[in-house]
Amino acid sequence: MADLRSSLQVYASAGVCYACYMAQQLPSDKKPHDAGGLQPHSSGARSSGSVGPVPGDSITSRDNKWLKKFRAALRGSGPEQGEPIAAEGPKLVEEGVRAGLETEAFLVSETGERQLERILRAASDSESGIPRSRIFKTTDKLFESIAGTEAPQGVAALFRAREWNFDDVLRGRADGGGAYRSDAPLVMVMTAVQDPGNVGTIVRSAEAFGASGVIATRGTADPWSPKALRASAGSALRLPLLRGIAAPVLLAQLRMAGVRILAAGTKRIDGSAGKRANADASMTDMGGACAIFIGNEGRGLLSEVEHAADDWISIAMNEDVESLNAGVAASVILFEAARQRRGV
Amino acid sequence: MADLRSSLQVYASAGVCYACYMAQQLPSDKKPHDAGGLQPHSSGARSSGSVGPVPGDSITSRDNKWLKKFRAALRGSGPEQGEPIAAEGPKLVEEGVRAGLETEAFLVSETGERQLERILRAASDSESGIPRSRIFKTTDKLFESIAGTEAPQGVAALFRAREWNFDDVLRGRADGGGAYRSDAPLVMVMTAVQDPGNVGTIVRSAEAFGASGVIATRGTADPWSPKALRASAGSALRLPLLRGIAAPVLLAQLRMAGVRILAAGTKRIDGSAGKRANADASMTDMGGACAIFIGNEGRGLLSEVEHAADDWISIAMNEDVESLNAGVAASVILFEAARQRRGV
Numbered sequence: 001m002a003d004l005r006s007s008l009q010v011y012a013s014a015g016v017c018y019a020c021y022m023a024q025q026l027p028s029d030k031k032p033h034d035a036g037g038l039q040p041h042s043s044g045a046r047s048s049g050s051v052g053p054v055p056g057d058s059i060t061s062r063d064n065k066w067l068k069k070f071r072a073a074l075r076g077s078g079p080e081q082g083e084p085i086a087a088e089g090p091k092l093v094e095e096g097v098r099a100g101l102e103t104e105a106f107l108v109s110e111t112g113e114r115q116l117e118r119i120l121r122a123a124s125d126s127e128s129g130i131p132r133s134r135i136f137k138t139t140d141k142l143f144e145s146i147a148g149t150e151a152p153q154g155v156a157a158l159f160r161a162r163e164w165n166f167d168d169v170l171r172g173r174a175d176g177g178g179a180y181r182s183d184a185p186l187v188m189v190m191t192a193v194q195d196p197g198n199v200g201t202i203v204r205s206a207e208a209f210g211a212s213g214v215i216a217t218r219g220t221a222d223p224w225s226p227k228a229l230r231a232s233a234g235s236a237l238r239l240p241l242l243r244g245i246a247a248p249v250l251l252a253q254l255r256m257a258g259v260r261i262l263a264a265g266t267k268r269i270d271g272s273a274g275k276r277a278n279a280d281a282s283m284t285d286m287g288g289a290c291a292i293f294i295g296n297e298g299r300g301l302l303s304e305v306e307h308a309a310d311d312w313i314s315i316a317m318n319e320d321v322e323s324l325n326a327g328v329a330a331s332v333i334l335f336e337a338a339r340q341r342r343g344v
Numbered sequence: 345m346a347d348l349r350s351s352l353q354v355y356a357s358a359g360v361c362y363a364c365y366m367a368q369q370l371p372s373d374k375k376p377h378d379a380g381g382l383q384p385h386s387s388g389a390r391s392s393g394s395v396g397p398v399p400g401d402s403i404t405s406r407d408n409k410w411l412k413k414f415r416a417a418l419r420g421s422g423p424e425q426g427e428p429i430a431a432e433g434p435k436l437v438e439e440g441v442r443a444g445l446e447t448e449a450f451l452v453s454e455t456g457e458r459q460l461e462r463i464l465r466a467a468s469d470s471e472s473g474i475p476r477s478r479i480f481k482t483t484d485k486l487f488e489s490i491a492g493t494e495a496p497q498g499v500a501a502l503f504r505a506r507e508w509n510f511d512d513v514l515r516g517r518a519d520g521g522g523a524y525r526s527d528a529p530l531v532m533v534m535t536a537v538q539d540p541g542n543v544g545t546i547v548r549s550a551e552a553f554g555a556s557g558v559i560a561t562r563g564t565a566d567p568w569s570p571k572a573l574r575a576s577a578g579s580a581l582r583l584p585l586l587r588g589i590a591a592p593v594l595l596a597q598l599r600m601a602g603v604r605i606l607a608a609g610t611k612r613i614d615g616s617a618g619k620r621a622n623a624d625a626s627m628t629d630m631g632g633a634c635a636i637f638i639g640n641e642g643r644g645l646l647s648e649v650e651h652a653a654d655d656w657i658s659i660a661m662n663e664d665v666e667s668l669n670a671g672v673a674a675s676v677i678l679f680e681a682a683r684q685r686r687g688v
Contacts, residue, residue: 197541201669208661208668231669238664315679316686317552320582324552324675325545325575331672332679335659342660 059107059138066105066136067146070156074148077196078222078243084158085224085237088148090115093157095234100127101159106135109143112154119155148226159237161224166253168240169213170289185259185289186337188214191247191305192296193326196221200231201327202294203239209334210341213240215291217247251308260290263309264333265300284313286337294330403451403482410449410480411490414500418492421540422566422587428502429568429581432492434459437501439578444471445503450479453487456498463499492570503581505568510597512584513557514633529603529633530681532558535591535649536640537670540565544575545671546638547583553678554685557584559635561591595652604634607653608677609644628657630681638674 059067073079073086084104087096090112097103097119108116123130143154170185188206193199199221206214216223222243223229223236254261262284286292292313295301313333315324324332403411417423417430428448431440434456441447441463452460467474487498514529532550537543543565550558560567566587567573567580598605606628630636636657639645657677659668668676 201672204665204669205672208659208665210662233666233669235665315552316682318554321548321552321579322577325548325577325671327669328545328549328672328675331668332676335676335679338660 057137059136059142062142062145066107067138067142069105069158070107071146073158074146074156074226076225078225078228079161083161085161085229086148086156086158086226087229087237088156088226089153089230090119090155092230092234093155094119094122096157096159096237097123097130098126099234099237101162101237103130103134104158104160106130106158107138107143107146107156108135109138109140109152109154111140112143113137115153115155149230164213164240164242166242166257169215169242170257170259171240172212173238173240183341184287185213185257185291186211186286186334186341187254187259187291188330188334189217189250189291189293190214190220190223190330191217191293191302192219192299193294194221194297195326196225196227197231198297198325198327199223199225200228200233200236202330203228203232203241204235205327205331205334207235207239209331209338211239211334213242215242215245215250217250218244247302248304251304254291255308258289260288260310261305261308262286262290262292262311262313263301263305264292264294264313264329265306284311286313286333286340290337292330292333292337294326294333297326401481403480403486406486406489410451411482411486413449413502414451415490417502418490418500418570420569422569422572423505427505429505429573430492430500430502430570431573431581432500432570433497433574434463434499436574436578437499438463438466440501440503440581441466441474442470443578443581445506445581447474447478448502448504450474450502451482451487451490451500452479453482453484453496453498455484456487457481459497459499493574508557508584508586510586510601513559513586514601514603515584516556517582517584527685528631529557529601529635530555530630530678530685531598531603531635532674532678533561533594533635533637534558534564534674535561535637535646536563536643537638538565538641539670540569540571541575542641542669542671543567543569544572544577544580546674547572547576547585548579549671549675549678551579551583553675553682555583555678557586559586559589559594561594562588591646592648595648598635599652602633604632604654605649605652606630606634606636606655606657607645607649608636608638608657608673609650628655630657630677630684634681636674636677636681638670638677641670 061067070086073084074088076086079085085096085101087093093106103123106119120130140154143156144152147156169187172185188202188211190199190202193202193216199216200223203214203223214223220243221228223232223241224243229236251261293301293305293309295305315329315332317324323329405411414430417428418432420430423429429440429445431437437450447467450463464474484498487500488496491500513531516529532546532555534543534546537546537560543560544567547558547567558567564587565572567576567585568587573580595605637645637649637653639649659673659676661668667673
């Protein structure tokens, strides 16, 4: 019983009553009230009442409201303002829960159910909870019909998106378990980066190399789209992040905040206009408050960014190679910025 | 006429007679022999005779041998020994032609035809040619039925694969237009890297940062598979490259050749066995002859590599982030190796 009781405490603090949950899982001779007097308490107390089936129950119809919501989100190109972020797969869902995001809905298939315990435990360790009324079960077949991946693992969640502002992106994430606060802002700005995989990779590297935040200007693939989120390995759920801002507005805001604008690219500006030629990443000072702009995979940076740039960063390479992958280019520059900032 | 004559020379040197080719393209009143006495010479001289339609003719049947060959190659996971490398898209095909690869077959759809001139011109600039007998035309619809991409651009080629050996990989590509020769071998070794996109990205970065060659050990996605080739942006068609070698054999060969074995990873080997702890990439000496091993996206390096390693390379990063994308990790290390080798 000791184990069961301590587990009970864990799940209860996560907003899920272990007894309620297990009562549905165990064969009747092992239900909690047969094994020490634990009674599943009245269900429905946390139920939303308005949508979906009875809390914790199975979804068996393709027309279920929640299934439709999951399908749209998991196969979409990113949430509109106010819509939830959709995460698929046990690893990514666990990252969201650990990051303290509020779970709007949590869906497991028969196959995914063995992941449930670990995820609920993660929820209990974080400030977030998963309300029992928002845990849905479904069949593997129905899960497949809503999944956005080819080999779905039977776990998905809709998370309420955090609302970050410009200051958050400059300051870095507020302190908390394992979080960091950057001394000087280091902002990664993506302008018209098309491939969600590249966008996700850049967000992942930005967090890894201590960026205070990332910004995806209008026309960039959404970092909260399912593909980008997967490529970010969860970083997009933690790092302060702005989406859909217009480049000229952003440039003005950065200027006002005293943040240097660094353009990553191979374009060399010649002539007598006093513009600097390309400097290799190792040569460009990235120690102070700065925002690094990376452009479209094919076309590079927008001309307004090129004109506003205080400095250029290029990456020295073999002349046979036209360019690097955009995710790699951004990551290499971030690595170099981190190296400079650590004083190595 | 001056333009036509100079073009003629260009195409003829590429193994394609411009007059022959254009005679099929132009309305009859503009055919070369009506416009200055240029007669298309007898076709079939370079025809293989054994396969496919009349040289230069259109393929209109789904059952055509060449179409089937293209389909299998463009949708496969990489060529077997002796099979051709399949490239799709005007950019990639041009890279192959420029790299001097021999074209076994070249396929254009109606849409792709406007790319033909540029590619044939590239062929004429390189040592390779595209025999007229191996240029096939087909419909957009049939092209779509063999393409490996979602939005096919109507150009594909089968290239004869170069046969590189271990020495090539250590020495770097032989000199030639824009090629380089590395002073000390810098070899990128991929062991069990699963994602073809990562493999291609690593090959691209390896060429960019002056690696002498790349090796994909057995169990790694094929760098010559269509997806990896695309992600390599053509680097896999230029850089000396070995595939399918067993890791223990490779480790022995590297030892014999006096090449240091560097393991990229975050695994720390503790204890009294005299093994080194992780050193940050900036700290590890990558100046001499060395081979950098990168492992599987989830499981990391094989234990035989871990045990054989002369040194470890890790990348310092934020503790909230478990790992970097494999393509990014390899690229950052290669960037650092290049920086050290340039003495910056």
